[in-house]
Amino acid sequence: MPEKKPSRKPLISGNWKMHHNHFEAIQTVQKLGYRLDKEDYELVDVSVHPPFTDIRSVQTTLESDKIPILLGAQNCYFEEKGAFTGEVSPAFLAKLNVSLVIVGHSERRELFGETDEVVNKKVKAVLRFGMTPILCVGETLAEREAGGTDEKVLGQVKAGLAGLKADQVASMVIAYEPIWAIGTGKTATSEDAQAVCGSIRATVGDLFDDPTASAVRIQYGGSVKPANIAELMAQPDIDGALVGGASLDPDEFAKIVRYRLTA
Numbered sequence: 063m064p065e066k067k068p069s070r071k072p073l074i075s076g077n078w079k080m081h082h083n084h085f086e087a088i089q090t091v092q093k094l095g096y097r098l099d100k101e102d103y104e105l106v107d108v109s110v111h112p113p114f115t116d117i118r119s120v121q122t123t124l125e126s127d128k129i130p131i132l133l134g135a136q137n138c139y140f141e142e143k144g145a146f147t148g149e150v151s152p153a154f155l156a157k158l159n160v161s162l163v164i165v166g167h168s169e170r171r172e173l174f175g176e177t178d179e180v181v182n183k184k185v186k187a188v189l190r191f192g193m194t195p196i197l198c199v200g201e202t203l204a205e206r207e208a209g210g211t212d213e214k215v216l217g218q219v220k221a222g223l224a225g226l227k228a229d230q231v232a233s234m235v236i237a238y239e240p241i242w243a244i245g246t247g248k249t250a251t252s253e254d255a256q257a258v259c260g261s262i263r264a265t266v267g268d269l270f271d272d273p274t275a276s277a278v279r280i281q282y283g284g285s286v287k288p289a290n291i292a293e294l295m296a297q298p299d300i301d302g303a304l305v306g307g308a309s310l311d312p313d314e315f316a317k318i319v320r321y322r323l324t325a
């Protein structure tokens with residue numbers, strides 16, 4: 063098995079989805095802060111992605127308690143300002159020191175009709191405001207069973223990265239999240255997850271170049287738990303995890319971040 067590139071620092075991200083009000087959010091990051099130590103942050107980048115209404119509270123908590131967790135968002139609009147009732151500008155997120163924005167999560171694509179074109183515009187908007195996009199891609203169970211995993215996932219990668227420069231892609235994160243594994247308790251086997259993440263990296267190499275492919279960080283997501291994280295992280299092309307359910311509980315999430323202790 064090829065060695066994982068030491069240049070790619072693992073990134074473990076907690077996607078809270080529509081859970082935790084701002085009081086619960088403050089408590090959760092404080093508890094997480096108690097459970098993680100300097101060595102954890104040296105070895106792993108950790109981000110939390112609370113709902114928009116929590117972001118300011120989480121920002122002030124992280125900054126005043128000096129907790130080096132990166133602040134993330136779950137979505138944003140692609141325009142900076144204007145008559146877009148109900149949308150949130152990437153400029154507003156950047157102003158709150160948000161550093162990572164999830165783009166094109168399968169729930170956004172499926173429930174809110176986000177197309178590859180919209181996702182690509184959002185990726186560009188996030189980069190324009192100096193933040194890092196986490197571009198989500200993944201296949202449904204029907205697509206997987208029909209042998210269409212690569213076609214779907216690699217198509218989403220190409221569309222999501224269209225028009226970007228190599229250095230922008232090198233700074234990004236791509237999250238492979240098989241839709242059938244999200245919130246279901248089913249995880250792709252680490253071999254299957256590795257195979258798809260390896261194809262994603264090869265595609266980035268074809269679209270851009272080898273240095274870009276070896277720099278981009280690829281996360282796996284879908285029912286990541288303390289019990290399966292170490293095996294996933296041992297794969298050469300898996301550089302981190304996008305964690306939903308298990309990130310809501312600070313004990314569980316801290317165990318995931320400290321996967322090296324259970325390996």
Ligand code: PGA
Nearest residue numbers: 244245284285305306307
């Ligand atoms: P899950 O969600 O860990 O609850 O499966 C992952 C995600 O949707 O990002």
